[in-house]
Amino acid sequence: MTTLVADAPVSFPITAGLPPRPAYVTLPETGFEEPLDPVRQEILDLVHRFARDVLRPEGTALDRLTPEEMIAPGSAYWSVIKRHRALGLEAVAEAGLSPGDAVDLASMISEELGWGDSGLAIALGAGGLPRQMATRWGRQDLLDAFPDTLLGSWGITEPTAGSDMLDWERAVGHPSGDFGRPSMIATLKGDKVVLNGQKSAWVSNGVTADFCALYTTFDRGHGREGIVIYVSLNQPGVTRGKPLDKMGQRAVPQGEIFFDNVEVPTRFIAAGPNQYADAVHDILCEANAGMGTLFVGVARAAYEHALAYAHERKQGGVPIIQHQNVRYRLFQMMRRTEAARALARRVARFNALSGQRALHASIASKVTCTQTAFDVASDALQMFGGNGMTKAYPLEKLLRDARAALIEDGCNELLAIKGGSLLVDPGKL
Ligand SMILES: Cc1cc2nc3c(=O)[nH]c(=O)nc-3n(C[C@H](O)[C@H](O)[C@H](O)COP(=O)(O)OP(=O)(O)OC[C@H]3O[C@@H](n4cnc5c(N)ncnc54)[C@H](O)[C@@H]3O)c2cc1C
Structure with missing residues (x-):
């Protein structure tokens, strides 16, 4: 025990366990994050370089182009998609990470891409979303039919049903509301699904994608039903609208997709009416x-x-x-x-x-x-x-x-x- 004597010279103790305050704390890009293990750090560094050296400059340049110039052959939009594919991020799932580490890394990768350019990040995210969902749902057949060399899209919203398509179970829609006729209907003909109508101008990659995870109303005379079906957009009966000229995220091309008696094998149904x-x-x-x-x-x-x-x-x-x-x-x-x-x-x-x-x-x-x-x-x-x-x-x-x-x-x-x-x-x- 230290006793203090008045007027005696004080000798202040040095407490070894008290850390000196840092002059400046450099926060990692990941924020208040504990240091990452070498495997995740290496992957994240790779994505950061891609975001810094490719997404950011190309996203800024694409922002200034007309929508038509943006999707023209030779535009950086296409090379960004190729370079992203070359990173091989789908293989991260096989990097041997624990489930918790893998999910954190996926969050960090998503943040890096958004940091680079959100429009391009959305184009890449929407492009991969159908395969991501097929993987989640264990549909190897869809992964085989729509390989990662193809660009995807997710078509759910319609000109007459924007919020309404996202609120399928009517958690928000007014109980007395008449939601009218949807802009797009799927019907059954033998072992084919026949698609007629259109999706909204807002489908990300709508004007450029090779295929679409299509969420559509399904009519078999049982009232309001829906199905999810994976559809090639490079087939007869599919046409695209003009690319949309919009305010933000200009690096993700958007536009309508029209379907005129488009026939798709029922084996491409990812979710039937009971699972819609x-x-x-x-x-x-x-x-x-x-x-x-x-x-x-x-x-x-x-x-x-x-x-x-x-x-x-x-x-x-x-x-x-x-x-x-x-x-x-x-x-x-x-x-x-x-x-x-x-x-x-x-x-x-x-x-x-x-x-x-x-x-x-x-x-x-x-x-x-x-x-x-x-x-x-x-x-x-x-x-x-x-x-x-x-x-x-x-x-x-x-x-x-x-x-x-x-x-x-x-x-x-x-x-x-x-x-x-x-x-x-x-x-x-
Ligand atoms: C950058 C971008 C990317 C997109 N990407 C895709 C894509 O990849 N695929 C795709 O299918 N779609 C996509 N969308 C479409 C997007 O999901 C819709 O724009 C959005 O759901 C709103 O629909 P809407 O534009 O038709 O607006 P509306 O549904 O017409 O809404 C108009 C207004 O009414 C309000 N409102 C509507 N219904 C209700 C209600 N029941 N109760 C209270 N308020 C209500 C809304 O909040 C809004 O303020 C994208 C949109 C943007 C902007």
Whole structure:
């Protein structure tokens, strides 16, 4: 026990276990993340280089092209798809990782791609989504029929049924609502499914994809039913609309797909009428959670740009980082990004590892992370002052890209009502 004697010279103890405070903590790109094992770090470094050296510059260049130029042969859109395929990320599943490590790595990869360019990341994600779902559902036959050399798409929304197709079980739709006739109908003719009608102009890769995981209304005279069928888009009767000229995520080409008496073998049905609602649930679980991790990358990109700019830009005779409100704003951006990241990763883990897939968890991730991306991009743009408004700087594009995400894969407000409906325990009503 130390006794202190008044007026005696004090000898202060040095406590060996007390760590000195660091002068500066360099946060890893993955945020407040414990160091990764070498296998995951190597894969993540590879994806980061691809995001930095390919997605970011090419996404910026594609953003300035007309939609027609964007999808023309020789456009960087096509080379990005090839270079992404060459990374071989589908093989990550065989890297011998534990299930928890594998799901975390998938979240980090998604964030990196979104950090590079969200439009291209969505094009790559939508391109691979049908195979991802076929893998989940154990449909090797579909994987064989639609190999990874083909570009995929997911067609569910229609001109007359946008939110309505995503709310198949009517968790949000008004009980007295008349939903009218869908824009697209599948019927049965022998061992063929016959497709007539169209999907909306919003199908990602709709104008470029080789095939589509088509979610459509099915009419066999039993009332409202649906099926999921994998359809080649390079066959007679399929035509495409003009590529859409839109505000954000311009690097993902979108446009209508029309079907005129298109016949598809019934063996390409991935979910019949009895499983249709399950298939909508499952793909929304996947897509919404994927939107969450991807748009954490957009928030991070905006925050990093703002942090760098705050050290460069001088006003009031000093770099603006010296101003208190700039530090305050940066902290809020970092805090929000990290909170969104934590949620996105937890949701991905819960859905992969808990034995239950909660759509409200995926929706919580999608709504939180896309809103965070938009808010952080908006704050970052504010920090750039007038420069934020110009194409010479990256912020106006990030803001446009993030804005699209509030609608994509379901308007956030509709998803939130749907999420609330999923909290209702029917057993307690
Ligand atoms: C960048 C991007 C990528 C996309 N990618 C794809 C894709 O790959 N495949 C695909 O099939 N689709 C895709 N979409 C389409 C997207 O899913 C739809 O745009 C979205 O679901 C909304 O549908 P809508 O545009 O028809 O709007 P509407 O459904 O017409 O909604 C209009 C407004 O009404 C509100 N609303 C609608 N219904 C209700 C309700 N019941 N209760 C309360 N409010 C309601 C909505 O919140 C919204 O504010 C994409 C969209 C974007 C922007």
